[in-house]
Amino acid sequence: MIDLKGKIALVTGSTRGIGKATALKLAQAGANVVVTGRSLERASEVAKEIEEQTGVKVIGVELDVGNPDSVEKAVSKVNEELGPVDILVNNAGITRDTLFLRMKLQDWEEVLKVNLTGTFLMTQACIKGMIKKRWGRIVNLSSVVGFTGNVGQANYSSTKAGIVGFTKTLAKELASRNITVNAVAPGFIETDMTEVLSDEIKENYKKQIPMGRFGKPEEVANVILFLVSDLASYITGEVIHVNGGMF
């Protein structure tokens, strides 16, 4: 039985998809959870929903991970209302898909800002508290396409490969402080991010997945829950693939 009572967990981009499923799992395990999204209203709505379902304290906080001022404000608010973050899940991520020949610098920079710089900023903002407590868990969201590449995703797949280097380096720097840093690399998961794909593209992807279906957000959240728990106390710098066998 995983018990996260007394821990404070922040999941970036937890208003929907994998982030929301993760926030719910962590709250079900007893952690006090911070739900974040770019709209305070939406984050608060989801926080209330999870609090009602689990009975633990869950707060909604406005956060744009790519904006240093927003990161500072959000983390200060969490420190005031709940205390320092013990568990950080760097989940917020966006796509701006287009073939490389047509890719604008803006498509490249926007994706880097959220997926990579956002992870950098959030980790910097939360790490000091973990070092003080000599306990911490960080899980970063990579992707199968960071390992395989994918047509139309030069920007996105670069960030998801970058997350792996970031994770492995931080794991080495923070291991002596009893902070583990791991990554989860989902394959194709049923969320708003993949909902926009045409039926034809979805069917083509399914043919590449030995299990013959997309994953569910909960199937990724289960692995994140494991990684932040005491069951994973000796795992750091690792990437766990959750992709139905496609890679």
Ligand SMILES: NC(=O)c1ccc[n+]([C@@H]2O[C@H](COP(=O)([O-])OP(=O)(O)OC[C@H]3O[C@@H](n4cnc5c(N)ncnc54)[C@H](OP(=O)(O)O)[C@@H]3O)[C@@H](O)[C@H]2O)c1
């Ligand atoms: N779905 C997949 O197949 C798949 C596969 C591999 C990896 N992943 C990765 O898993 C993570 C979650 O994906 P998902 O499919 O659950 O995504 P999603 O359904 O599109 O949700 C994205 C979340 O990120 C938030 N977000 C977007 N921009 C943000 C910003 N600038 N600052 C803070 N939050 C922001 C959104 O919140 P608001 O809109 O409310 O701000 C939302 O909660 C991402 O890192 C993604 O790259 C997904």
